[in-house]
Amino acid sequence: MDEQTAGALPVFVFPGSIDVIFTQPHTHKQLVTLYNPYEFPISYRVLCTAPKKYSVIEPRGTLKAKCCVDIVIRHLGANIRSNIGVPDRFRFEVCKYGYTEVSGRKDIAVRLVENASDIARQASLDQSNFHASFPPDGSSRLSPPQYAFPSNPGAPSSQSSPWLAVVAALACIGALMLPTQGDMMPSLLPTYLHLSVPQKLVAAYVLGIVTMLIIRPT
Known part of the structure; x- marks a missing residue:
């Protein structure tokens, strides 16, 4: 054999x-x-x-x-x-x-x-x-x-993944800083950059997730 x-x-x-x-x-x-x-x-x-x-x-x-x-x-x-x-x-x-x-x-x-x-x-x-x-x-x-084997087969396999998380976090922060639809405060930004409350809630949720990915111990 x-x-x-x-x-x-x-x-x-x-x-x-x-x-x-x-x-x-x-x-x-x-x-x-x-x-x-x-x-x-x-x-x-x-x-x-x-x-x-x-x-x-x-x-x-x-x-x-x-x-x-x-x-x-x-x-x-x-x-x-x-x-x-x-x-x-x-x-x-x-x-x-x-x-x-x-x-x-x-x-x-x-x-x-x-x-x-x-x-x-x-x-x-x-x-x-x-x-x-x-x-x-x-x-x-x-x-x-x-x-x-890890329970998450999609775990990061290269050093580029933390940078992707940082980019995602910055994008979410930028979204949260945009004006909110219906806000009475004057804004120089066009209306299509005014986000709704649900959109900002999603951005905040994603920001929380990627923040945990960035600061979690390796």
Whole structure:
């Protein structure tokens, strides 16, 4: 049996590895498809050796017979140069629906390289470190999925997001400073820049949200 696959129930995942390229931001988000070719439903979960570096949409769930599910994996540290060359692995565990004992598992490697030309070389280096990534029984050092992945897969993955929040806050402040419709005070601004009370309430609400995003601890 393949070293990357174990259990009585073979696990079908495509692709068999993930290549993330530092200089190509569109590769920082990858799509992995888990297939269920069997005549019965299965339950699955996705684990990772470096849970803080990734966000995963649908890290666990149930898959109907003869169906598949697309799982979105985003590398949150792909823009950090020190992560280049650091091998990570995902583990896909499945069991028959209604059972808790793992019936099969499959591991796939994640490689962060600087350029596309480095993919083949990095794959060769990762192969030698495969056994160090997971224990033989596949359980003791793996984080459970509810801990491995953040509850908000859309969490900021780059340093530009705080600036977007600041811009949004400034826009809301500007909206609140505009004249209010029906205000008797004279204004030099055209009438289309006079906001209604509901519009200003929305701006105040959004300002509160983005302010919390800016000042929250990282």
